[in-house]
Amino acid sequence: MSYGLASGIRLDLFTLGLLLVRLQINPRARIRRKLMYIFWDNSNIHFAGLNHVFPMKEPGLDKRLYRTYFKGLLDLVANGRTVDKIYFAGSEPPKEDKLWEAAKRLGATVQVMPRCATGREEDTVDHLLELEILRLGYDSKPDTLALLTGDGAGWSEGRGFLSDSRRLVEKGWDLEVYSWDAACNSELKNYALRKGKYIPLESYYECVTFISNGRKAKLLSE
Secondary structure, rough: EEEEEEOOEEEHHHHHHHHHHHHOOOOOOOOOOEEEEEEHHHHHHHHHHHHHHHHHOOOOHHHHHHEHHHHHHHHHOOOOOEEEEEEOOOOOOOOOHHHHHHHHHHHOOOEEOOOOOOOOHHHHHHHHHHHHHHHHHOOOOOOOEEOOOOOOOOOHHHHHHHHHHHHHOOOOOOEEEEEEEEHHHHHHHHHHHHHOEEEEHHHHHHHEEEEEOOOOOOOOOO
16 A cells, blocks of 8 residues: 655655654654752851751750761752752852862853851852742753742742742743752742652661761661
8 A cells, every 4th residue: 555645756654654753753863851049058068957947856965066077968959860050159168178079070060159247248159049949940941940948938928938939830840949948938838849849858867968077978778
């Protein structure tokens, strides 16, 4: 059996099948993997863990011994995915910290927000992170936005992490929020649960923290 085309050319079933396959499948075409962009509010994550979670998990220990395990947090968020850029705001980890090696292994660029010398560091770095979120939404195709923060302040006035993240979600971005549940803003948490993913860090406490001269951080696989 053969089929006639508009030009008068006739094709048998085998040739017609090959033609349809070629029309529908481009062997050079690649499925685009979604990229991840991580926005890391270090002051919020560190102090929320220190003040709200550490006393419950390890009562009686000196707060000065508590440490955030940056590499563990990065591994948790990245989860083997392609990370294009990490926006890190707050006190910068030491140069010898394993975070830098882990970020390099992922091929991710790390942009550190400068500390403010006036003592208004928290407000300053929050605004810098929020600005970068808006720039990302304006300049890039929808990908995955990962927030490491529990700060949802300003949402009722249309500003802050929640409001800016909502703007990206409405443009097709995926949203993931990583926060200490004990200190996370309820509006931010509920929005992430409805529109994306919400990951409470308490479930990974021993993997994302350690005690100076004491308990070491566990591997996520343990």
